[in-house]
Each structure stands twice: as C-alpha cells, then as structure tokens.
Amino acid sequence: MLIGGVDEAGRGSIIGPMIVAGVSIDESKIPKLKEIGVRDSKQLTSQAREKLYDEIVRIVDYYHIHTVKPTEIDSHVLQKGLNRLEARVMAQIISKMMVDEVYVDCCDTNPERYKEHIIAHLKSTSHNLKIHSMHHADSINVVVSAASILAKIRRDLEIQKIKKRYHDIGSGYPSDERTMIFIRNWVQMKKTPPAFARRSWKPLRIILENMEQKMLL
Structure with a gap:
C-alpha cells in the first residue's frame, strides 16, 4: 500500500x-x-x-x-x-x-x-x-x-x-523587523513593493496606503 x-x-x-x-x-x-x-x-x-x-x-x-x-x-x-x-x-x-x-x-x-x-x-x-x-x-x-x-x-x-541578490531581507516573515525594514525602505525608494513580496498581506497594504496618503498631501 x-x-x-x-x-x-x-x-x-x-x-x-x-x-x-x-x-x-x-x-x-x-x-x-x-x-x-x-x-x-x-x-x-x-x-x-x-x-x-x-x-x-x-x-x-x-x-x-x-x-x-x-x-x-x-x-x-x-x-x-x-x-x-x-x-x-x-x-x-x-x-x-x-x-x-x-x-x-x-x-x-x-x-x-x-x-x-x-x-x-x-x-x-x-x-x-x-x-x-x-x-x-x-x-x-x-x-x-x-x-x-x-x-x-x-x-x-x-x-x-x-538574499543573494538583495542581501539582508531577514527571514521573510512579517514578524521579523529586519524583513519589514527592508520592505519599507524598498517602497520608500521605488514607490512600489518588490515583485517577490505579497502585497495582499496586511503589513504591506498598510505601508502602501501610508505612501499613497503622503503622495496626496
């Protein structure tokens, strides 16, 4: 079997x-x-x-x-x-x-x-x-x-x-502050999340919403 x-x-x-x-x-x-x-x-x-x-x-x-x-x-x-x-x-x-x-x-x-x-x-x-x-x-x-x-x-x-390409991305989990710092810095610089990130996750949605609000000011 x-x-x-x-x-x-x-x-x-x-x-x-x-x-x-x-x-x-x-x-x-x-x-x-x-x-x-x-x-x-x-x-x-x-x-x-x-x-x-x-x-x-x-x-x-x-x-x-x-x-x-x-x-x-x-x-x-x-x-x-x-x-x-x-x-x-x-x-x-x-x-x-x-x-x-x-x-x-x-x-x-x-x-x-x-x-x-x-x-x-x-x-x-x-x-x-x-x-x-x-x-x-x-x-x-x-x-x-x-x-x-x-x-x-x-x-x-x-x-x-x-990691080999982008270096310090942390563990990749939203509970990891290094990961979230990497994503916040990326969005701040490029005005869009990295292609390998899940933009449907709440922490990233919040980052994107805050960025959009700042751009409207």
Missing part, C-alpha cells in the same frame, strides 16, 4: 513563494523514515533538514514539489481564498502520487471542510482514495513530516536566491 503525506512551507511569509510538497512511500518502508530521524521540520536545524532531504528522496517512492508564486497568492487572498488555493495545489500533488491513502496538514479551522475542498479538485479516478485532513499532521505523521522537510528546504533555497 502506498501512503502519501503533503505539507507546505512559507504560507505566512510576506516575502517569497509558498512551497507545497508531497511524498509517497510504500507502507513497509515508513519505519525507515523514523530510523533516520524524520520529524516535523520546525523541530530540526537547517543542517539536519539538509542532510535528511537527500535521505528522504532516496527512501520514498515518489515526491513532488510545487511552487506557488506571490502573485498567485495575492490573487486568492484578495478573494479570501488562500485555503482553497492550498487545497487545489495539494489535490494536484496527490493526483500525481497515485497513493491509496494520504495525510495532509490542514490549514483550515475545519479539517473536514478542507478535506472536501481537496476532494473537489481531485480527478474522478481518485474516488477510492482515503484522505486524512489533520491539524499538526507534520508533527503527528512521519510521512507528512518528510513532506514538510522537502517543502522547507525548497522554501529556504528560494529565500537564499532573494
């Missing part, structure tokens, strides 16, 4: 893409993931994640990583549809994995509703698939943990690309 796990990284970031990753693995090989130390990516150092990435890719039967760009995120946030966007991307990944059973990390307050959103985007050939929509699945289910590590590593690589 093939078991799948799907998770994301970077959902709450104000800079860079959201990464959604899925892995599928034969049920008999799941203990191998535990043996190499796979667990929720947030509980691991960056060095540990990097080491586990290659081992996970070697052990699993299939993996797929999808990048959701800031512009796509913005278009869905404006329609209050970020959860639906994430469900659609997860469904696309699940369709590729051809699993018998899959566990997904649920971003919705209602796991059953999120499961239905995923099912709505799945092909009819997946009607026998068993889906488990769970809060904190990345810390409960080791297959989802493996997916979380792949997503986090890819997300970190995307941030490193931006």
